[in-house]
Amino acid sequence: MRELLEQDAEVVAPLILGWKLEREINGQKLVGKIVETEAYDFRDAASHSFRGETPRTKVMFGPAGFAYVYFTYGMHYCFNVVTGQKDEGSAVLIRALEPLKGIEAMRANRGQDNLLNLTNGPAKLCQALVIGKNMYGHDLRQAPLKLTMAENVPYKQVVRATRIGITNDTHRLWRFYIKNNKFISKA
DNA sequence: TGATAGATCGGCT
DNA sequence: GCCGATCTATCAG
Numbered sequence: 001m002r003e004l005l006e007q008d009a010e011v012v013a014p015l016i017l018g019w020k021l022e023r024e025i026n027g028q029k030l031v032g033k034i035v036e037t038e039a040y041d042f043r044d045a046a047s048h049s050f051r052g053e054t055p056r057t058k059v060m061f062g063p064a065g066f067a068y069v070y071f072t073y074g075m076h077y078c079f080n081v082v083t084g085q086k087d088e089g090s091a092v093l094i095r096a097l098e099p100l101k102g103i104e105a106m107r108a109n110r111g112q113d114n115l116l117n118l119t120n121g122p123a124k125l126c127q128a129l130v131i132g133k134n135m136y137g138h139d140l141r142q143a144p145l146k147l148t149m150a151e152n153v154p155y156k157q158v159v160r161a162t163r164i165g166i167t168n169d170t171h172r173l174w175r176f177y178i179k180n181n182k183f184i185s186k187a
Numbered sequence: 188t189g190a191t192a193g194a195t196c197g198g199c200t
Numbered sequence: 201g202c203c204g205a206t207c208t209a210t211c212a213g
Contacts, residue, residue: 038194046194054209074206076195093194123195165194 001141001149005064005083009039009090012083014160014176018153021097023129024144030105030129032097032119033150036177036184038163040080041090045168049089059137061089067138067145069131076123079131081140081147095164095175097125098183121185153178 023030040047049060059068068080068091084090097119106118106128119125140147163175177184
């Protein structure tokens with residue numbers, strides 16, 4: 001798995017669609033399928049790594065397969081998987097999950113009943129899976145937050161689009177999602 | 188040292 | 201559809 005993640009973010013982002021994210025908390029397993037991602041790398045003015053390494057972005061410049069979690073807008077966390085070679089500074093933002101297991105716990109964490117509104121956004125899925133700065137730099141091969149491979153989503157089912165919520169390098173088609181999936185963050 | 192914009196979300200108009 | 205919440209990093213002065 002490490003070798004796959006050491007490729008460019010732009011390659012890894014569509015590749016990990018369909019993979020699962022497993023969170024263990026209080027002896028319970030919360031599992032979601034990755035249905036939407038975005039790629040970011042150091043050549044990209046929209047990326048946190050664009051201006052070089054800082055204390056916040058340190059893990060982005062480490063080896064692939066670790067968690068880069070950042071806090072933004074004064075209240076939200078977002079979760080990324082570090083990709084590429086060491087010192088490269090690239091990562092894939094997980095923008096949406098399809099809840100598979102531990103759905104009741106996710107509802108409780110989110111304070112939301114609607115299944116469709118549990119993990120359909122980068123900050124929402126962090127709240128549902130209780131991902132915060134405690135997971136910053138975590139090795140995703142291990143509990144309590146684990147990334148596991150699954151069958152590739154067929155090429156025809158992957159939609160490529162422009163990224164959301166950025167103002168630089170908006171021309172890059174670096175957002176990927178599974179066609180017709182109900183849990184995408186934006187229609 | 189101060190201002191501001193940000194890989195967002197939810198509530199209100 | 202717009203606005204407020206309110207932490208962090210960066211840029212201007």
